[in-house]
Amino acid sequence: xxxxxxxxxxxxxxxRQRENAMVRAMLHYQVQIEPDEPGPVFDLAALGFxxxxxxxxxxxxxxxxxxxxxxxxxxxxxxxxxRVREIIRRWRRELxxxxxxxxxxxxxxxxxxxxxxxxxxxxxxxxxxxxLVAGSTLxxxxxxxxxxxxxxxxxxxxxxxxxxEDGGVGYAFWRAAAHGGLSCTHWWxxxxxxxxxxxxxxxxxxxxxxxxxxxxxxxxxxGTAPSQGADHDALRRLLTSKPWALTPETSQWVVRAGIRFFxxxxxxxxxxxxxxxxx
Numbered sequence: 001x002x003x004x005x006x007x008x009x010x011x012x013x014x015x016r017q018r019e020n021a022m023v024r025a026m027l028h029y030q031v032q033i034e035p036d037e038p039g040p041v042f043d044l045a046a047l048g049f050x051x052x053x054x055x056x057x058x059x060x061x062x063x064x065x066x067x068x069x070x071x072x073x074x075x076x077x078x079x080x081x082x083r084v085r086e087i088i089r090r091w092r093r094e095l096x097x098x099x100x101x102x103x104x105x106x107x108x109x110x111x112x113x114x115x116x117x118x119x120x121x122x123x124x125x126x127x128x129x130x131x132l133v134a135g136s137t138l139x140x141x142x143x144x145x146x147x148x149x150x151x152x153x154x155x156x157x158x159x160x161x162x163x164x165e166d167g168g169v170g171y172a173f174w175r176a177a178a179h180g181g182l183s184c185t186h187w188w189x190x191x192x193x194x195x196x197x198x199x200x201x202x203x204x205x206x207x208x209x210x211x212x213x214x215x216x217x218x219x220x221x222x223g224t225a226p227s228q229g230a231d232h233d234a235l236r237r238l239l240t241s242k243p244w245a246l247t248p249e250t251s252q253w254v255v256r257a258g259i260r261f262f263x264x265x266x267x268x269x270x271x272x273x274x275x276x277x278x279x
Contacts, residue, residue: 015278015279016166016167016171017278018277018278018279019167020167020171020174021276021277021278022277023035023171023174023175023178024174025269025273025274025277026178026181026182026269027041027044027174027177027178027181029267029268029269029270029273030181030182030266030267030268030269031044031177031178031181031182031191032191032267033177033181033191035103035104035170035174036102036103036104037102037103038092038097038099038100038101038102038103038106038173039099040177040191041103041173041174041177042085042088042089042092042173042177043085043088043189044176044177044178044180044181044189044190044191045088045173045176045177045180046081046082046084046085046087046088046180046189047081047179047180047181047183047184047187047189047190048175048176048177048178048179048180048181048183048184049084049121049156049157049160049176049180050077050080050081050084050180051077051179051180051183051184051187052156052179053121053122053125053152053153053156053157054076054077054080054125054153055073055077057149057152057153057156058142058145058148058149058152059149061145062141062142062145067141068134068141069248069252070252070255070256071246071248071249071250071251071252071253071254071255072132072134072248072251074243074246074251074254074255075133075134075243075244075246075248075251076132076133076134076244077187077188078187078188078189078242078243078244079132079133079242079244080125081184081187081188081189082188082189082242082244083124084121084124084125085189087117087120087121087124088117088121091116091117091120095109095113097109103169103170103173103174104170106169106170107168107169107170109169111161111164111165113169114160114161114164114169114172115161118157118158118160118161119157121157122153122154122157125153126138126146126149126150126153126154128142128146133244134248160172160176163175163176182266185263185264185266186259186260186262186263188239188240188243192263192264193240194240195264196259196262196263196264197236197239197240197259198236199262200239200254200257200258200259200262201232201235201236203218203262204221204222204232204257205232207219211258211261211262221253221256221257224253225253226247226249226250226253228246228247228249228250229250229253229254235250239254
């Protein structure tokens with residue numbers, strides 16, 4: 001029998017109708033995906049789960065303590081996002097859900113169906129034997145902090161289940177996708193990631209690009225490029241398809257070269273849209 005995660009019930013000060021409208025508007029105008037298209041929503045929800053249940057967790061302490069480098073975080077975050085996305089896709093197929101059916105009509109699902117998914121994601125995230133792309137297992141990396149991390153991930157996924165009970169399946173996934181789309185704009189899997197990669201590679205090919213401020217910085221970065229970073233066409237293919245396949249040296253070099261600074265400001269939601277929200 002599938003185990004159940006506890007449901008973390010949370011009170012809201014905003015009306016459910018108004019919050020629903022706001023989250024949908026964020027997805028449409030800022031994240032620039034259609035809220036009723038399940039595929040993009042699910043893929044961005046995967047980023048939201050990983051950001052909340054992995055990145056913004058005791059893992060950040062491990063990072064600041066030097067257990068994980070910046071390049072390690074780039075590769076692990078991307079791989080975890082891909083893996084959680086695949087778990088969600090398999091869950092959808094096993095339930096026989098039509099990927100073309102508007103997400104707003106998915107209320108045929110109940111919290112038990114979604115609990116099945118949440119448990120799967122939680123189990124994968126906290127599995128002590130999970131081998132990270134950085135090399136070690138989760139148990140070895142976490143050490144005595146494993147239980148603290150597991151509790152954090154459980155709380156996050158329980159909060160997701162609470163939003164299913166509170167507002168329905170569509171609402172819960174919209175919230176998770178909005179978090180992923182707004183907080184992880186510079187992550188692999190986000191809609192703008194290919195554009196970020198293109199701008200980054202353009203800067204690598206352009207000493208006078210404003211990103212460098214002066215050519216000395218460009219010369220230092222290009223002069224220290226690992227072999228995997230020297231072929232920019234191959235580097236683009238890896239960055240856009242599976243950045244977790246970068247070598248540790250290349251991923252650290254990419255971070256040091258400043259790929260995260262190529263994110264673009266989010267578009268604003270038009271004032272007329274705000275005016276149309278229910279009270």
